[in-house]
Amino acid sequence: MNTNELWQAVLGELELQISKANFTTWFRNTFIASFEEKNIVVAVPNTFTKTWLEKKYYKEIQTLIQQFTNRPIRNIVYRVETRQQDPQPIPTEPEKKYTENDPFDEAFASFELHPTPVLKQASGDLSLNPKYTFQNFIVGKQNELPHAAAQAVSSQPGETYNPLFIYGGVCLGKTHLLQAIGNEIKRRNPQTRVLYVTCEKFTNDYIHAVRNGRAKEFKDTYRNIDLLLLDDIQFISGKERTQDEMFHTFNALHQNNKQVVFSSDRPPKAINSLESRLSSRFEWGMMADVGSPDFETRVAILQTKCREKNYLLQEDILHHIATTIQNNVRELEGALNKIIAIHQFKQIVPTLETVKPALASFQPNKTRKNITAKQLIHSVAQYFDLPVEDLLGKSRQKRLAFPRQIVMFLMREEMKASYPAIGAELGGRDHTTAMHAYDKIQDCLLEDERLQNDLELIKQQLYTT
Ligand code: ADP
Ligand code: MG
Numbered sequence: 001m002n003t004n005e006l007w008q009a010v011l012g013e014l015e016l017q018i019s020k021a022n023f024t025t026w027f028r029n030t031f032i033a034s035f036e037e038k039n040i041v042v043a044v045p046n047t048f049t050k051t052w053l054e055k056k057y058y059k060e061i062q063t064l065i066q067q068f069t070n071r072p073i074r075n076i077v078y079r080v081e082t083r084q085q086d087p088q089p090i091p092t093e094p095e096k097k098y099t100e101n102d103p104f105d106e107a108f109a110s111f112e113l114h115p116t117p118v119l120k121q122a123s124g125d126l127s128l129n130p131k132y133t134f135q136n137f138i139v140g141k142q143n144e145l146p147h148a149a150a151q152a153v154s155s156q157p158g159e160t161y162n163p164l165f166i167y168g169g170v171c172l173g174k175t176h177l178l179q180a181i182g183n184e185i186k187r188r189n190p191q192t193r194v195l196y197v198t199c200e201k202f203t204n205d206y207i208h209a210v211r212n213g214r215a216k217e218f219k220d221t222y223r224n225i226d227l228l229l230l231d232d233i234q235f236i237s238g239k240e241r242t243q244d245e246m247f248h249t250f251n252a253l254h255q256n257n258k259q260v261v262f263s264s265d266r267p268p269k270a271i272n273s274l275e276s277r278l279s280s281r282f283e284w285g286m287m288a289d290v291g292s293p294d295f296e297t298r299v300a301i302l303q304t305k306c307r308e309k310n311y312l313l314q315e316d317i318l319h320h321i322a323t324t325i326q327n328n329v330r331e332l333e334g335a336l337n338k339i340i341a342i343h344q345f346k347q348i349v350p351t352l353e354t355v356k357p358a359l360a361s362f363q364p365n366k367t368r369k370n371i372t373a374k375q376l377i378h379s380v381a382q383y384f385d386l387p388v389e390d391l392l393g394k395s396r397q398k399r400l401a402f403p404r405q406i407v408m409f410l411m412r413e414e415m416k417a418s419y420p421a422i423g424a425e426l427g428g429r430d431h432t433t434a435m436h437a438y439d440k441i442q443d444c445l446l447e448d449e450r451l452q453n454d455l456e457l458i459k460q461q462l463y464t465t
Helices: 002-017 021-029 047-056 058-069 106-110 118-122 141-155 172-187 199-211 215-223 240-257 274-283 295-309 315-324 329-346 352-358 371-385 388-392 397-416 419-425 430-447 451-462
Strands: 031-036 039-044 075-080 164-168 193-197 227-231 261-265 287-289
Touching: 002 031, 002 058, 021 047, 039 047, 047 058, 047 075, 047 141, 047 451, 058 075, 075 451, 141 164, 141 172, 141 287, 141 295, 164 172, 172 193, 172 227, 172 261, 172 419, 193 199, 199 227, 199 240, 215 240, 227 240, 240 261, 240 274, 261 371, 261 451, 295 315, 295 329, 315 329, 329 352, 371 388, 371 397, 371 451, 388 397, 397 419, 397 430, 397 451, 419 430, 430 451
Parallel strands: 039 075, 164 261, 164 287, 193 227, 227 261
Antiparallel strands: 031 039
16 A cells, blocks of 8 residues: 555544545645655645644544554654645536526526616726735634634645635624735736625625626626635525526636635534535535624724824723624724824813713623534534444443533533533533533543543634534
8 A cells, every 4th residue: 555545544543533614625635745754744735724633633643544554653744735736527417408488496587676786886996995915814713723824825826725614793803804814916917807795795796797798798797806705605595596607607707727715604514405516515615703803803903003194002902902802803993993083172181080981882792602512512522523322322432421511511611501401402411411421521622632632622612613
């Protein structure tokens, strides 16, 4: 078995063990770069994949390689390195031909004709707003992955992650990142044909084109570009014909190595009535989520915005704003604007005392997003790639018992649930079982770095989706 075959065998096994989304995100474009004695170097496309594989899949990969090679593997090193990959073959599907009498989807049915020449607006780069750049995008823990992926896409469009799928809650910078990609690519190569559209506009353009017998013109516009940035793709939910068109648009672009970037307020799996062939396309390249900014990032964002507005605020004031407003970046900016406006109007220098009343209308957000037992169980099950039924079931196998104890621990820590309630949620177990689980995980956490990391990742996933 050569290294290539070995890695294919490992990937084949892993694919069975973990979910498809995880598999495509973390294992595409990886390969064994070298294999000597007991040391293996696995090449990965970027530092995030590297960290992730080191932290989450180290053991699995090591075990599999040992199994396949029949020798002890002492050390696996992950190194960032790329090689030219063959473009993925795309199964071709004939495009459906619709006629006027076909059933319309919801969007078609409710669409009202606007007299605007939509297609004309779509072409050209008017769709890009120069104010969104990488330079004024603040990077923190919650968005470093999407940010890095966006930069990778900007420097090698069509090559690294195609498509890139960025998802996360409102006003956390998704549109900013999409636009920054467009602006950066235009800066590097002004000839690039970039098209930024919201899903809503894509839908309207398409319906309009079909209604006016200009479907071909639509296809020409959307398929003869180098970079397609499609914002807020969740709105495609339930719109069958638009999904169909998007599927073919995506295929046409992807086949020609043209970069496509999507944004959504939720991961593909959570978009209702999304055709599976489309959702699987979304998951092909890289999926990266943006979370709410942490305190340090919020302060950094405020500092940047102050600098942009040429307005000086003392550090204690910035800290106060960042403590009061935790939800999203737009609220942060809104609060800052309000403070500036009030103080300029009164012609006074802001102090903590004068700023506090200005923020009274912004509710402090002390508790994090409320989570339910169901969400928590789901997250843990997903993380360990276990069916929820097994997690709640009777079996005491270690591979189930340990994740189950993690659920109990997190329910106590994150939801402040009582032990009897925890027992009840987990398939009617006794409260002493829950107490024992809590103590056990707490003990393990003291020295088990891997477990600490597991819990961090689970919480991250829980609070950001
Ligand atoms: P979304 O598309 O996720 O709803 P936006 O990209 O529209 O959010 O962001 C809302 C506002 O917050 C925009 O003005 C954007 O420039 C700003 N913003 C969001 N995230 C950041 C960030 N990390 N650094 C700087 N500005 C940000
Ligand atoms: Mg947006």
